[in-house]
Amino acid sequence: MKTAVSIPDDLFVSAEKTAKKLGIPRSQLFxxxxEEFIQNHSKEKITEKLNEVYAKNIDATDHSILNISVSTLRRSLKNDSW
Structure with a gap:
């Protein structure tokens, strides 16, 4: 689908240089x-929702389990790009 957008001149120049460097059309770069921007914001929403769920109704016993779970998750995702 074709669309028209307005962007600052310096951003356009940077996009043009980047597209040439990558050997792809400017429209593909955009x-x-x-797509990456939307995916990153989608991941943030998921994280926010998970934080809300896990923040509710946590008693003292649950805190130690939560800390272990969070530590394990952080270690497993240490090299993830998101």
Whole structure:
């Protein structure tokens, strides 16, 4: 689908240089960038929702389990890009 957007001149120049460096059309660069942006914001929403769920009704016993779980999760995701 074709669309028109307005962006600052310096951003356009940077996009043009990046597309040439990568050997892809500028429109493909914009599509990739937009897709990554949307994915990153989607992941943030998921994290926010999980934080809300896990923050509710935690008693003292649950805290130690939660700490172990969070530590394990952090170690397993240490090298993840998100």
């Amino acid at each position: 599509a990739i960038a937009l």
